[in-house]
Each structure stands twice: as C-alpha cells, then as structure tokens.
Amino acid sequence: MSRRSIIVLAAAVVMLYFSIILFMLSPLHGAKSAYYGNSYMNHFGFRQVPSVNWCKELKWRSPPSPNVVALVSYPGSGNTWLRYLLQQATGIVTGSIYMDYGLRVHGFPAENVTDGSVLVVKTHEAPPLEPDKFKSAILLIRNPRDAILADFNRLHKGHIGTAPKSAFKRKSQEHKKSEWANYVSAQLPVWESLHRLWLTRFAGPVHIVFYELLVQDTRATLADILEFVNVTVTEESMNCAIANKEGIYRRKKKYDDFDPFTSDMYVALDDVRNRVLRIVSDYRKRHNITDRSKGNF
Structure with missing residues (x-):
C-alpha cells in the first residue's frame, strides 16, 4: 500500500x-x-442543543443516601422530563442504570450511576433480583397509547424527534403487517408486565405517578414526589422549577391530522390500560394509600 x-x-x-x-x-x-x-447551528454546521438553564448548580447527594430510589417507567413515559424537573427543584443529580452519552453531557452527568449519591435512578427494567438494589420506587405511568407512540418516535428520531408518517406504513419483511402494527402488538404486553411486576413483586414502597397528572398539575405532583424521597426544597426553588418546567426534553406533537392507531389497536390498548388501573387500585387498597389526586390516565 x-x-x-x-x-x-x-x-x-x-x-x-x-x-x-x-x-x-x-x-x-x-x-x-x-x-x-x-x-x-454553529459556524462549522454541526448541531447544537439549546442550553439548559438550571435553577441552581447541580451537585451530588452528600452524604449519599443509604436508600436508593428507582425511577421506573416504560420508555416514552416522561422519565427524562421528570428527572429534569427533580434536578431543577433540588439541584441534586439523578442517575440511571443506562449510559446515554448525549444525556450525560447535556444536563445529566450521573448517567450510569446507581448508588445513593444520586436522587433517583432511572430504569425501564423489571424489579432487580437483588433485593437491596432499590429500597423504594417511583413508578411513572403514562397512557399506553402515548407511551408506545413516544417510544416509537424515539427509536426513529431520538429523544424529542417525531417519526415520519412513512415509518408507520413501512411493511415488515417477516409479516404482512406493518412494522408499526407489529411494534404495538409486541409492546402492549411489555407495557403491562412492567407495571404489574413493580406493583406486585417489588418489596419496597412504590409511589405511583401518572404522567398526565404531572403535566396537568406539575407543582403538586412534584411536591408529592419530593416528599416521598424525603427532600425539602424552598418555595423559591419550586417556583424556579415550575417556571422552567418545559426544558428541552419534551417531544412536541407534530401531527394533528394523523392517528396511526387502528380500532383494533384501541381495543387492545383499553384492555391493558384497564388491567393496570385495577392493579394500581389493588395496590393502593393493600397499602392503605389514599389517592389525593384522584387522577389516572
């Protein structure tokens, strides 16, 4: 050569x-x-993400808490946005069982940190086999229709992008159905199983948060979460978090005239949604938990 x-x-x-x-x-x-x-766009033509305006300088939890809290959700349920809100209100970094390099350099420096030095630890997995891995959990539940759609968008266009309409019509090579139809069919039992396992198999306390209520009443829902993790913030800090609640990690709705779900999909979505709502109700009854919000999805 x-x-x-x-x-x-x-x-x-x-x-x-x-x-x-x-x-x-x-x-x-x-x-x-x-x-x-x-x-x-900078002068080299590379993409630049809008900077995050933090209410206070982010720090690690000191001293580390002996009780590690899981932040559990099905992908596409708003886990990153809730982490952002928690960091805004407390100034304490949140961790993850994953390593997302993009998130790490743009506001979430504790990616792949799973100990008590972080406020909560993101996971999309079932309860771990190690009984002492997490002492408690926040379970963020979003309507399966929106969660599955959001994750499909993420797979095609990243954290806040939206999949093109053509992606929903693309035919699968192995099946006569579209890739989207196969995806919905495969993800419905995954969505149901995740919530069922955390509400029936996890030994520690679980604080249930509905994504829709977090959007509707961010302040009260966030305050309840902070009470659960035993962190007190000032009124000033809470006001700042709410004033900056949108951030950069919420996907904007792109299509108002396009619904990729069929009538059969909606029937299946309602079935799994109602089963999980019954599990939530049973969990609250067993643990004598009063749903002050009276909210669901």
Missing part, C-alpha cells in the same frame, strides 16, 4: 471516529428542525 493510500485511509478513520463521537454526544440522536433550526 502506497504512502498516499495510508494517509487517505488514516484520514477516513479519523473522520469516522469523529462522526461517531458527534453522534454519541448528541442528546437527541436524530431530532430535526423543530429543535435544531438555523439558530442552533
């Missing part, structure tokens, strides 16, 4: 490595114009 060829190959490898790094550090992994218009 000639010297020139070696130089060209080396340059290509460097460019590929650089491109991978840029992709990994993008917190939205593919989100497009709605959040990355011209105002967020």
Whole structure:
C-alpha cells in the first residue's frame, strides 16, 4: 500500500471516529428542525442543543443516601422530563442504570450511576433480583397509547424527534403487517408486565405517578414526589422549577391530522390500560394509600 493510500485511509478513520463521537454526544440522536433550526447551528454546521438553564448548580447527594430510589417507567413515559424537573427543584443529580452519552453531557452527568449519591435512578427494567438494589420506587405511568407512540418516535428520531408518517406504513419483511402494527402488538404486553411486576413483586414502597397528572398539575405532583424521597426544597426553588418546567426534553406533537392507531389497536390498548388501573387500585387498597389526586390516565 502506497504512502498516499495510508494517509487517505488514516484520514477516513479519523473522520469516522469523529462522526461517531458527534453522534454519541448528541442528546437527541436524530431530532430535526423543530429543535435544531438555523439558530442552533454553529459556524462549522454541526448541531447544537439549546442550553439548559438550571435553577441552581447541580451537585451530588452528600452524604449519599443509604436508600436508593428507582425511577421506573416504560420508555416514552416522561422519565427524562421528570428527572429534569427533580434536578431543577433540588439541584441534586439523578442517575440511571443506562449510559446515554448525549444525556450525560447535556444536563445529566450521573448517567450510569446507581448508588445513593444520586436522587433517583432511572430504569425501564423489571424489579432487580437483588433485593437491596432499590429500597423504594417511583413508578411513572403514562397512557399506553402515548407511551408506545413516544417510544416509537424515539427509536426513529431520538429523544424529542417525531417519526415520519412513512415509518408507520413501512411493511415488515417477516409479516404482512406493518412494522408499526407489529411494534404495538409486541409492546402492549411489555407495557403491562412492567407495571404489574413493580406493583406486585417489588418489596419496597412504590409511589405511583401518572404522567398526565404531572403535566396537568406539575407543582403538586412534584411536591408529592419530593416528599416521598424525603427532600425539602424552598418555595423559591419550586417556583424556579415550575417556571422552567418545559426544558428541552419534551417531544412536541407534530401531527394533528394523523392517528396511526387502528380500532383494533384501541381495543387492545383499553384492555391493558384497564388491567393496570385495577392493579394500581389493588395496590393502593393493600397499602392503605389514599389517592389525593384522584387522577389516572
């Protein structure tokens, strides 16, 4: 191989490595114009995410808490947004069982940290086999219709992007149904199982939060969560968190004239939704929990 060829190959490898790094550090992994218009392009042409205005400088929990709290949800249920709200109100970092490099460099420095040095630990998994991994859990529940749709969007366009309409019509290679139809069919039992397991198998206390209520009454719902994790914040801190509640990690609705769900899908969605609501009701009765909000999804 000639010297020139070696130089060209080396340059290509460097460019590929650089491109991978840029992709990994993008917190939205593919989100497009709605959040990355011209105002967020630097002079090199690379995407730049709007900066997060934190109410206070983020810090680690000190001393670390002996009781690690799980923040549990099905993907697409608003876990990242709730972490953002908690960090805004408390100034304490939140952790995750995962390593999302984009989130790590854009507001969530405790990715892949799962001990008591963080306020809560994000997970989309079933209760761990280790009985002492989590002492308690916040279970964030979102309507399966919206959660499954949000996660489908995430898979195609990142944390806040929206999948194109064509993605919902693309035919599966193995089946006659569309990839979207197969996805909904596969995810419905996953959505149901996750909530069932945390409400019936987890030994510690579970604080149930409905995403829809978090949106509707953010202040009261957030205050209840902070009481559950035994953290007190000032009125000023809460006011700041609410004033900045939108942040950059909520997906904006793109299509008002497009519903990818069929009538059969809606029947199946209602079935699993109602079964989980019954499990929630049974859990509250068993543990003598009063639902002050009277809310669900």
